[in-house]
Amino acid sequence: METFERIEDIEIRLLLEALYHRYHYDFRNYAMSSIRRRLRQAREQLGFATISALQESALHDPDMLPKLLRYLTVQVSEMFRDPGYFRAIREKVVPHLRTYPSLKIWIAGCSSGEELYSFVILFREEGLEERTIFYATDINPEALAQAEAGVYGLDRIRLFTENHRHAGGKTSLSDHYRSGYDRCVFDRSLRRNVVFSDHSLVTDQVFGEMQFVSCRNVMIYFDRILQDRAIGLFSEALPRNGFLGLGAKETLRFSSHADAFREFAREEKIYRRTGA
Template identity: 75%
Template sequence: MIDTPAQDKVEDIEIRLLLEALYLKYHYDFRNYAMASIKRRLKQAREQLGFSTFSSLQESLLYNPDMLPRLLRYLTVQVSEMFRDPTYFKAIREHVVPHLRTYPTLKVWVAGCSEGEELYSLVILFREEGLEERTIFYATDINQDALSAAESGIYPVDRIRLFTENHRLSGGKTSLSNYYQAAYGNASFDKSLRRNVVFSDHSLVTDAVFGEMHLVSCRNVMIYFDKKLQNRALGLFNDSLARKGFLGLGSKESLRFSDYGSAFSDFDRSEKIYQKVGE
């Protein structure tokens, strides 16, 4: 059945009401996410969770607390891989790390950490470069299930071949197999990788800055935000970064046309790594 323009308009109203209910009831704010993206994910949720309309999904969300984590799995993107876009991590290794070596202590924020793949990539990179011991890593996400998965550090073993190749292409100095044990179809990453990590619930939409960082990596998160929300997130990163701190974005994200373009310089334009302008 093909949706008519009238049906589309009604669905858009239902979606806005659903997002408002989600915010008022649970304080998760998706109201300024890009509409096309949020509509696509909500349609998938509605169909797979067995609801005929967004209104019926909203009713269940309001009266059935078990519906919240189920819906969040659709609204928060949990697709990533270790050392995704290896050239990004190679640029951090070769060009950002020499600057970070000059600090006696370091703080790194992985914003929107999903299930932890990017976090572990950075921890392993920092260990190989001799910076792990002086670094505190903050891994944040709005999805508690994702944070729990990140904290467990367990991934299907069939993903390890891709992770291993990415690690090699990123300039890895050891074998990725040094960092995990494989058993029963899963690869469990070593607990020592989490000893300097703080996992925390944090929303780029509603929460504030919580510390001074030397590197913020937030990749492939803001592409789902509208311009207003992108500016809010970039404002948080700007406020949280130390002078001449570094910001890494996803390959399709940019500071151009944002309110904070002048606050950063292009450190590595091709890899979307920016440096906060010094005062």
């Protein structure tokens, strides 16, 4: 069993190298335990006997790439996930953001768009939407397409609505979508100030100055080196007093960029950029 796992780890590292050199997707510094679990699932469900066979297909069949990305990228989210986070933004961060004549918000690792729409609805309720540009980025083109479509299963709306209420929502969530045929389509107007873009925290650089960066439940899949790179990007993107929001299990504690931030809302993992 030990020999099998050792060989499998070699296969995984070779596959990750192949993806990087063939398609410029870099998963080499993702947490190995997570990558191993996801690739085992991909191998089984896509019908390959070994990781090496999966690698051969990925190298020679470009149509295999989007299928593989579904397993390698995180696609689990919900609207107003961790409602306390959004309530803290509404009650503690928004009063500061009101002082800016224009705003840029970066949702890094936006997946299929649930967090993006949560931000846009919150900003609409607080009267900030018109002065805000939202940047929704992800490395997975299929996830970006789904985010831009804004279509979700009707069976998920009850949870979304409950989260919205606990987050201090000032409207009914149903004001922002129409439903039919077991799905909900969010209002096209929610996307009028949104820029959807392919962006990798692993290989790409900062593309503008932001007043708020929200990157939640993405870095838990990175190793320490890659986490540090991502925090460095956010530090570079934020001006003094800009805000950074992380996931409940994420921290700046071990980052070489930790001194560039101070805790703003400790329990909700919201930080503020210092002048350091």
